[in-house]
Amino acid sequence: MVESHIAKTLEDALKTLNSGKFRIVAGGTDMLIQNRSHTGMPIGYKDNVVYINLINELDYIKEDEDNVYIGATTRLETILKSENAPKILKNIIHEMAGPGIRHTATLAGNIANASPAGDSLVGLYVLDASIKCQSVDNTRIVKIKDFIQGVRKIDLKSNEMITEVMIPKYDFSRFVFKKVAPRLSDAISKLSFVGAIRIEDNEVKDLRMALGAVYMTVLRKEDIESKYIGQSIGELKNNIELIIEDYNSFIKPIDDQRSNKEYRKQVALNLIKDFIMKS
Amino acid sequence: MTEIKFKLNGKEQTLNTDPNRRLLDVLREDFKLTGSKEGCGEGECGACSVLLNKQIVNSCSVPLANVDGQDIVTIEGFSKTKEYQVIKDSFATAGGVQCGFCTPGMIIATQSLLNTKPRPNDYEIKIGLSGNLCRCTGYNLIIKSVKLAAKDGDGLW
Numbered sequence: 001m002v003e004s005h006i007a008k009t010l011e012d013a014l015k016t017l018n019s020g021k022f023r024i025v026a027g028g029t030d031m032l033i034q035n036r037s038h039t040g041m042p043i044g045y046k047d048n049v050v051y052i053n054l055i056n057e058l059d060y061i062k063e064d065e066d067n068v069y070i071g072a073t074t075r076l077e078t079i080l081k082s083e084n085a086p087k088i089l090k091n092i093i094h095e096m097a098g099p100g101i102r103h104t105a106t107l108a109g110n111i112a113n114a115s116p117a118g119d120s121l122v123g124l125y126v127l128d129a130s131i132k133c134q135s136v137d138n139t140r141i142v143k144i145k146d147f148i149q150g151v152r153k154i155d156l157k158s159n160e161m162i163t164e165v166m167i168p169k170y171d172f173s174r175f176v177f178k179k180v181a182p183r184l185s186d187a188i189s190k191l192s193f194v195g196a197i198r199i200e201d202n203e204v205k206d207l208r209m210a211l212g213a214v215y216m217t218v219l220r221k222e223d224i225e226s227k228y229i230g231q232s233i234g235e236l237k238n239n240i241e242l243i244i245e246d247y248n249s250f251i252k253p254i255d256d257q258r259s260n261k262e263y264r265k266q267v268a269l270n271l272i273k274d275f276i277m278k279s
Numbered sequence: 280m281t282e283i284k285f286k287l288n289g290k291e292q293t294l295n296t297d298p299n300r301r302l303l304d305v306l307r308e309d310f311k312l313t314g315s316k317e318g319c320g321e322g323e324c325g326a327c328s329v330l331l332n333k334q335i336v337n338s339c340s341v342p343l344a345n346v347d348g349q350d351i352v353t354i355e356g357f358s359k360t361k362e363y364q365v366i367k368d369s370f371a372t373a374g375g376v377q378c379g380f381c382t383p384g385m386i387i388a389t390q391s392l393l394n395t396k397p398r399p400n401d402y403e404i405k406i407g408l409s410g411n412l413c414r415c416t417g418y419n420l421i422i423k424s425v426k427l428a429a430k431d432g433d434g435l436w
């Protein structure tokens with residue numbers, strides 16, 4: 001029989017993780033479905049589990065001059081209602097699930113789930129977020145793009161957990177989030193897109209774009225973005241065909257029951273085009 | 280087996296059970312509170328909605344472990360409140376109920392919404408009910424019901 005432990009302090013959770021092989025359950029909204037058993041039966045976890053959602057000390061949103069810090073047990077709905085969470089992230093969470101799920105599900109859970117369709121990831125890539133991973137004897141901070149290694153693959157040791165998400169503060173002139181899904185909230189994205197741009201005196205000072213569900217991980221190409229930084233906004237728009245060409249070869253969606261790949265690729269390129277041309 | 284304590288409809292309860300059980304099953308089987316329904320069992324339909332610390336959650340998607348020390352109110356407990364009377368009457372008046380399967384969940388969603396936004400506009404109502412599916416009414420009558428509840432119960436929330 002699998003063992004389950006309810007941790008109410010960070011120390012307890014880390015000690016438990018250090019004592020054997022445990023899977024982490026936060027809100028459990030992904031874990032439950034992945035381990036679903038019959039009605040009336042306990043959730044069919046294959047490994048021991050440690051429950052962390054009742055650790056109050058990790059339920060916070062803090063900020064200093066440079067960053068916003070979101071604790072691992074902060075619920076999606078708390079982030080949505082907070083004054084200091086980044087707007088891009090709030091726009092994304094607004095379109096994730098319904099209030100019932102958002103009241104228990106966490107941002108850290110969405111990240112650790114590492115689904116190519118995980119909606120928060122596109123935002124966190126564009127915002128250059130970092131993940132704080134803690135174990136009994138170590139704390140390290142990893143960039144989101146390094147933390148996510150593939151479909152359901154993350155850079156997390158078995159005795160570690162995510163304790164915090166750090167997001168640098170940044171003012172964009174404009175950003176958009178687009179989610180292409182059959183029904184807005186309660187649906188898994190066929191495709192998602194975040195574009196963000198900072199324009200000063202008609203010059204592109206910063207340009208960032210990320211696409212979800214068109215590749216194994218979120219697609220963000222900083223080398224492409226940097227080619228267009230420093231151009232005037234007019235030049236940027238004149239270069240739209242080049243930009244599309246730059247991204248074309250990197251968008252390699254897979255066919256699945258949600259959508260076919262030609263459709264996804266076309267929509268992805270249209271979203272990029274639309275974002276640039278309206279900037 | 281783990282000892283789980285929580286407040287259920289205002290009363291402290293202690294259970295010695297598997298913390299990996301779903302809150303929905305514990306409510307329906309151990310407490311015979313069958314107002315929370317199982318529709319999809321996957322967090323999509325809202326038929327299983329209950330209030331956790333006054334906020335709507337899908338009890339089919341909540342492991343019992345996550346309610347240890349918390350406050351749960353089901354439709355049965357909520358039906359003893361003044362707020363319930365107002366919401367129930369407005370659903371009846373505005374035609375927000377047909378077969379009734381979604382209704383306990385809709386009422387819980389309405390309470391959770393009005394608790395944070397006592398005077399919601401149409402858009403806020405749609406967001407507040409976005410996790411609850413109804414196969415019968417086409418939603419417009421439910422939105423009307425929520426508006427009526429907010430109006431009739433003005434000051435309660």
Ligand SMILES: Cc1cc2nc3c(=O)[nH]c(=O)nc-3n(C[C@H](O)[C@H](O)[C@H](O)COP(=O)(O)OP(=O)(O)OC[C@H]3O[C@@H](n4cnc5c(N)ncnc54)[C@H](O)[C@@H]3O)c2cc1C
Binds near residue numbers: 024111112119156162
């Ligand atoms: C009806 C419904 C609708 C949904 N809609 C959306 C949607 O629109 N967009 C979307 O992206 N997702 C959606 N989801 C998926 C899910 O709700 C989110 O991914 C959610 O953010 C997961 O958070 P959680 O706390 O419930 O994670 P859990 O299920 O508890 O955990 C998910 C994974 O993360 C790990 N984990 C959790 N916390 C930590 C931690 N602190 N450190 C290390 N590992 C950790 C777990 O071990 C597990 O592998 C939906 C789910 C449902 C049921």
Ligand code: FES
Binds near residue numbers: 320327
């Ligand atoms: S039964 Fe819980 S949401 Fe459908």
Ligand code: FES
Binds near residue numbers: 376377381382416
């Ligand atoms: S009244 Fe029948 S499902 Fe809503």
